[in-house]
Amino acid sequence: MTTAGAQSDQRRALVAIAISQLFVLALWFSTAAIIEPLESAWRLSGRETTYLALAVQLGFVVGALGFAVLGVVDLVPARRLFLIASIVGAAANAALVSLGPGDATVAIVLRFATGVALAGVYPSGLKAMAGWFESGRGMALGVLVGALTVGSASPHLISGLGFDWQGVLLAASALALLGALVMTVAVGDGPHDTGRTGFQWNQVGVVAGNRGFRLATYGYLGHMWELYAMWTWTAAWLIASAESRGIGDDWVPIATFATIAIGGVGAWVAGRSADRRGRTTVAGLSLAVSGSCAVVTPVLFGESALVVVPVFLLWGFAVVADSAQFSAMVTEVADPQYRGTALTLQTAVGFLLTLVTIRGVPVLAEAWGWQWAFPLLAIGPVIGIAAMVALRRSTFAAALAGGRG
Secondary structure: OOHHHHHHHHHHHHHHHHHHHHHHHHHOOOOHHHHHHHHHHHOOOHHHHHHHHHHHHHHHHHHHHHHHHHOHHHHOOHHHHHHHHHHHHHHHHHHHHHOOOOOHHHHHHHHHHHHHHHHHHHHHHHHHHHOOOEOEHHHHHHHHHHHHHHHHHHHHHHHHOOOOHHHHHHHHHHHHHHHHHHHHHOOOOOOOOOOOOOOOOOHHHHHHOOHHHHHHHHHHHHHHHHHHHHHHHHHHHHHHHHHHHOOOOOOHHHHHHHHHHHHHHHHHHHHHHHHHHOHHHHHHHHHHHHHHHHHHHHHHOOOOHHHHHHHHHHHHHHHOOOHHHHHHHHHHHOOHHHHHHHHHHHHHHHHHHHHHHHHHHHHHHHHHOHHHOOHHHHHHHHHHHHHHHHHHOOHHHHHOHHHOO
């Protein structure tokens, strides 16, 4: 195949895989975007609301850990796993529309099942994209995480356009099925795909024994400490801030969508920059900016939306900008035959950590008020920056971004 033909195939794969991920990840925040209508329709208690928010996260963790231990992402072709998991997630999400008061436990179970399904979607999408790119992998995975970010935010946009809660849920499931179709029909396996490996019980041990993997994952943990708690509770913080000022909050759904979705631009910009300037440098800078935004939130509380929203947009841009680079680091330092397991294991432990901060932020808000709910999220970026410094000084830096670190 000519160079021009190979580049054309790469571009087509980039677009198709990104669109697939964007559509399927609409399932993630499908209930978070409509939590107030659900609280009313299902008569949820405060505890049930929190468990509903945590269920998809916990399902993802359980699914990802199981997939990592069993090596599923290296055993099952990436696109096939993506298809199966997308269909299961769409079905579990759509089933929520039939529920009513007294069905909170069923809703939590269905959200848990959606999370398990998404654990098959995200790592397999990363593996499929990595199979198409060797040079420029940071950019490609940045585009993929950008698509994930916009997709995760899309239920807020659908809600902001006036859909009722059933409409938001059904729209998210329809998008997921469309994403599964695009992945199946519009893209094939890439030339750098690692194929399938035989099952080995020690796969996780081999991956975890790699110091480069561990340092990249420590950075990822710092990033994840902050990311999903910020995404999950931004709307609640903005509403509380507006109420303290005595103004309406009709603008909050669109502002929340924009805050999350702008991370898609951040992931793309950071990906292009990381391929040229080094992954550890770009990731460390992103962590510094996002952590600083978390620290200043108490000063913003109760201010005009014209002051608050630009800072949250900067936070949304930076908080996800580094995400793809931690995945790219893993693909570059891990043994290629265990690439899928390494990506899944990193993702699993990262999302396990998010359970702490997603649960912790409302606890802090109840004790101290929403004004002081976010600054402790900056602990994660501090730890992540330290990991990036250590990785840049290690021998593994030579494998990152063509030797750029």
